[in-house]
Amino acid sequence: MNVFIIGIGLIGGSFALDLKTVKKQVEIYGVDENEEHLEKALDLGLIDKKAKFEDIKNADLVYLAIPVDASLEVLPKILDLVSDKCVVIDAGSTKEHLCKKVENHPKRRNYLSAHPISGTEFSGPTAAIHGLFKNKTNIICEVEKTAFKLQEIALEIFQAIGMRIRYMDPASHDRHIAYVSHLSHISSFMLGKTVLEKEKNERDIFDLAGSGFESTVRLAKSSPAMWTPIFSQNKKNVMETLDEYISNLKHFRKLMEEDNFEEVFNEMEKTNHIREVLNGINKNEELKLQ
Amino acid sequence: MNVFIIGIGLIGGSFALDLKTVKKQVEIYGVDENEEHLEKALDLGLIDKKAKFEDIKNADLVYLAIPVDASLEVLPKILDLVSDKCVVIDAGSTKEHLCKKVENHPKRRNYLSAHPISGTEFSGPTAAIHGLFKNKTNIICEVEKTAFKLQEIALEIFQAIGMRIRYMDPASHDRHIAYVSHLSHISSFMLGKTVLEKEKNERDIFDLAGSGFESTVRLAKSSPAMWTPIFSQNKKNVMETLDEYISNLKHFRKLMEEDNFEEVFNEMEKTNHIREVLNGINKNEELKLQ
Structure with missing residues (x-):
């Protein structure tokens, strides 16, 4: 499987690391505007080879993990290039503009719109870590617009790297x-x-x-x-x-x-309810680990 | 050494735990309005015995770790009771009101005003943990108002449990x-x-x-x-x-x-400087560990 990671930073790099552990016979190609990041990604073993943008035509899977303004420009160009059997997944933190941007693209069915709720405050290839996505939520938008077979390929990988899937419309x-x-x-x-x-x-x-x-x-x-x-x-x-x-x-x-400190107390006490909400998150993560 | 912990919660309980590991022959007495907390503290081994407030007259050290409004009422009463050789330390997060409250107390020299910058979001005796104070800062206010020999007793304990000391006036x-x-x-x-x-x-x-x-x-x-x-x-x-x-x-x-996103970017970039400040904190903690 030829995988192209576009933007080999914290998210792209961590995805590459996980993919290597769950997939046999995967060749990972890195594409990045930042030549230093590409070299670093090679050194760190995040990618197997550096690649040029036009090589994307040979991809089975493209993972797009760049700032969301750049994605608006780059995603249509990726779709222009890819073959029919290639699935293109993005990891952007906003979904409405990007889904709108490609809604009429002839290869819209090759695209799966996703947002993994995972990350750290660090960035760049050196920030990439194994297991970043484990027990994390992956929100998928407009799943019905992606070709069924390509959905399957993507979901199998998400499951293998330990992600929970939630479906949502881009606006929500x-x-x-x-x-x-x-x-x-x-x-x-x-x-x-x-x-x-x-x-x-x-x-x-x-x-x-x-x-x-x-x-x-x-x-x-x-x-x-x-x-x-x-x-x-x-x-x-x-x-x-x-x-x-x-x-x-x-x-x-x-x-x-x-000096209404009685009400100050009440404000905080009501908000303490966040404990149970956060406990819920952790409990669910524990359950998923079993 | 007879130690009285007034308020056997997260801070008081953790102090008791650390004290037992660094001091030989220490007897820890718990005083708390909440009878359930006292029982729990006994069960957990945070304290050796439950005590009544008036027993404080037998104390060598009193550690006051209750909400700061209660401290205003309780500290003068503690000072009324203690012997000349007893040091009374508080752990409150505000210092100006409390220092003012006891400035003319005849036993002011028995009191050391302190604030350990340590804690978690949890509370009560079950939240007490070993090593809570290790490599944490302890701010001491108006140190010159405490009897020299009693300062020594307190500082020796703070050092033994791994705290850094900083001196400051209460208003600052x-x-x-x-x-x-x-x-x-x-x-x-x-x-x-x-x-x-x-x-x-x-x-x-x-x-x-x-x-x-x-x-x-x-x-x-x-x-x-x-x-x-x-x-x-x-x-x-x-x-x-x-x-x-x-x-x-x-x-x-x-x-x-x-839509001034250039300036939005600048705002965040300038604030990224917090990285170095926080790294400084951690670096210092590492240095102290060596």
């Missing part, structure tokens, strides 16, 4: 993910910004910050090149989540200003 | 900690609230939430009974951090609204 995906992923990133970036601005003397952050701060600010290490186009493509939904978040923060501030 | 402590701890908790609670409100159908959170969301929302599991009095006592500083945080979020939203 983008709306929901704005809440549970995109907003978290902005809240984290702005928290980092607020503290950095204040604590000009970094020695103070360094000395007083505990694991709580580290946990809430972790996502502020994420790649701006990846996240800027996500916020741009999902602008409407993300702004809605931001409005609600800001309004909740202002309400909390107002309660404090009014 | 409360102002700095508002940024690196208190604000993180509010940002996390309000993030949890925003998502819970939107995703009435929890199945959706459960399916789409990844480790990023889990990390940013972790602190929203924290105890409202502990955090409400902290926000109340540190109201002025916390409201200032909230104002700056809200203003940064609004600015980010405005950039998005204006």
Whole structure:
């Protein structure tokens, strides 16, 4: 099986690593604009060979893992090139624009629109790790538009690398993910910004910050090149989540200003319910491990 | 050495566990309003005996680890009871009010005002763990007001359980900690609230939430009974951090609204500097481990 990874970073590289462990006789080709990343990916054994974009015509599977603005340009060109038996999967964090972009492409049936809910705050080929997708959710959009046989090939791989599958329409995906992923990133970036601005003397952050701060600010290490186009493509939904978040923060501030600490207590107690929700996530992951 | 732990929860219980491993011939007495917690602490071996408040007169060391509003009431009563050779240490997350409260107490020299930057989102005696304080910072306020011999006793213990010591005045402590701890908790609670409100159908959170969301929302599991009095006592500083945080979020939203994604990128790139700050924290912890 000839697999082409377009964008050999955290996601593309981790997919390559997992694919090698679950598939016999797989040849992995890397395509990346960044020549250094390609060389690094070769060194690390993420890919078997470097390839040119036009070689995609020989692919059995193409995995597209580049920033979502670039995907809008690149996916149609990939579909132009691939053979009828090739399945093209993307891993982008926004789905509506991309699905719209290729809706009338003659090879739309070769494309499977997916979003693996997995990653770390790191990026590039050195960030690639084995097992990144294990017990993680893979959201598939517009599955009915992909050729049945190609769906099968993709699903067999997703299952082999340990992913749970959920089907969703692109608009719902983008709306929901704005809440549970995109907003978290902005809240984290702005928290980092607020503290950095204040604590000009970094020695103070360094000395007083505990694991709580580290946990809430972790996502502020994420790649701006990846996240800027996500916020741009999902602008409407993300702004809605931001409005609600800001309004909740202002309400909390107002309660404090009014010395209404009984209600401050209640706000937090109600939100403690997140424990059960998160426990649910972990319990399910444990169940899947058995 | 007779040690009295007042409030045998996450912090008090973990302190008891560490103390037993570093001190020979230590007898640990637990005092807690919650009889169930006391029984649990006995079962778990956190304490050797249950005790009454008035027994504190026999203490060599008292460790006060209760919500900060209760500390305001309880600390003067402890000082009323203790002998001259007893050191009383507290672990509260706000320091200005408490130091003010006892500034004229005749036994002020028996008190050492401290704040260990350590903890988890869990609470109660079952949350107590070995090594919670290892490589963590312990901020000590107004050290000059504590009797020299009693400082020595406390510092020897802090060193034995692996803590780094930093000295600070109470007002600076409360102002700095508002940024690196208190604000993180509010940002996390309000993030949890925003998502819970939107995703009435929890199945959706459960399916789409990844480790990023889990990390940013972790602190929203924290105890409202502990955090409400902290926000109340540190109201002025916390409201200032909230104002700056809200203003940064609004600015980010405005950039998005204006389609100024170049500046959105810059905002995130500048904040990526948090990587080096956090690496500094970890590097220092590694150094201390050597």
